[in-house]
Amino acid sequence: MTTESVTVRPAGPDDAGHIARLLHDFNTEYSEPTPPVDELAARCHELLAANEIHVLMIGEPPFGLALLRFRPSLWSNGPDTHLEELYVAPARRGGGAGRALLEASIELARANRSEHFDVTTAEADTAAIGLYESFGMVNRERGPEGPLMLYYELEI
């Protein structure tokens, strides 16, 4: 899959440094606390090697990524898919990279026989929301007039 002739490809453990740098940039841009790049790289290497995370990257050197988790579903034989992170470096936004990464993510989920794909975001992130909704993703229970679905978290 390409956008502006830029390929989306699956990451391997050798990409851990690129992934760590992008995740660090992401956290820094949004003023979130972040581990150092070296610590993130070591953890990403371990999680990639163990197939705990699946990462798609765009660009060489990479300027965007999608980070996915698969977990065995309660409701069907395939896994549920969670899009945990989706990031495109600020200078490369608006060129379809996010769309290409999301499309490749859903394709990867389907290829793994997943029937359920989900993500969380913030209501202020209108670009992400527009992208998700353009793929038919829904934020309401039981139809377009249903209640909003909300995400709650606790640091413990």
Added chain:
Amino acid sequence: MTTESVTVRPAGPDDAGHIARLLHDFNTEYSEPTPPVDELAARCHELLAANEIHVLMIGEPPFGLALLRFRPSLWSNGPDTHLEELYVAPARRGGGAGRALLEASIELARANRSEHFDVTTAEADTAAIGLYESFGMVNRERGPEGPLMLYYELEI
């Protein structure tokens, strides 16, 4: 831990039938599609035995459950914890069972060295929201005035 002298206990693979019945009741109550109880029981047995899911139950026979997932975190050495299902049978609501199950869930997460605990819900489920907020769970990014955090899903 007890509420009205009713104990919360961890489920083992032999509890798969109880879990399947409660999940089936949950789906039926909320008019969600649901696999048959036998199919759910077989899948729950497999996922419990593989430590893919962790379930806490209340009552004998059980009338409520919390179903958790642990996944290795990107951000810290312990796992992130996701509360995937929290259910109390209608006839037993209002007696503190949900609170006891959530409290035991957070304790189990802490015992596993988790630093992050999350759940999704619908804005219409005011009982769940009140419970989550009473434990300090937050639905807003970067402080109490921040944007709502939303959950999007896609059946693929």
